[in-house]
Amino acid sequence: MSEFKLAVQRFDPLTDAKPRLAEYTVPMREGMTVLDALLYARDYLDHSIALRFSCRQASCGSCGMKINGRPRLACYTQVEELGGEKVVAQPLDNFAIVKDLVTDLESFFTKHKQLMPYVLRSDAQELDHPTAEYLMKPEELKKVLQFTYCIKCGLCTSACPTVAMDVKFPGPQAMAQAYRYLMDERDEGGEKRLEALDTAHGVWRCHFAGSCSFVCPKGVDPALGIQLLRRHVLSGKAPRKQGEGAKVWSAPAGSTK
């Protein structure tokens, strides 16, 4: 059976002065992912390796890490596709390290929440206690569909040079989701989102490096979303104001209409 070397960055901020790479020898098997290799190392070679994962199918976004220098999902990266003799797993850049490969995502989700990633309506009563489903037309969905594929893995944020320089910059993930809801025909919160984005640390800080879009494992193009947000900020106009959100409803359950 062939083997390969797996180097894992080890670092516990509570006890270690600096990170180090620990090397493990892992038996190769067909279709093995980097997550499989890490779990082999943790289960059979060193129980103290810290890593985060859940779905093992590129859906939950938990297993984001830097693999051979590039942000990737460990469960979606096969060892074979990396070529070479060695796999190097390190925590995502631009996040504080909790331990080894586990990073602190708190500020990431705080920024996401600050840009209101949900439908905002003036008819709050209906929003909180809907009498039917809000439906979108296929042509409306098309405008936002690619942005809905975000799994919040943090890879784009890790790859972003502006996030590295400016802790107040919301980052590509949060901004792409702001665009997704801005363009949702049912949403009426565009003015609030554009106001939050038109700051020295907002849309204008993006250098359009495009690395966010390059590393996204789900094919989302956050760099495009940010550029399109700029267009709306410049025009000073949200696509819809309060009370102008589309009212496309499904028939209430049991209705014959």
Ligand code: FES
């Ligand atoms: Fe869920 Fe990898 S474990 S995305």
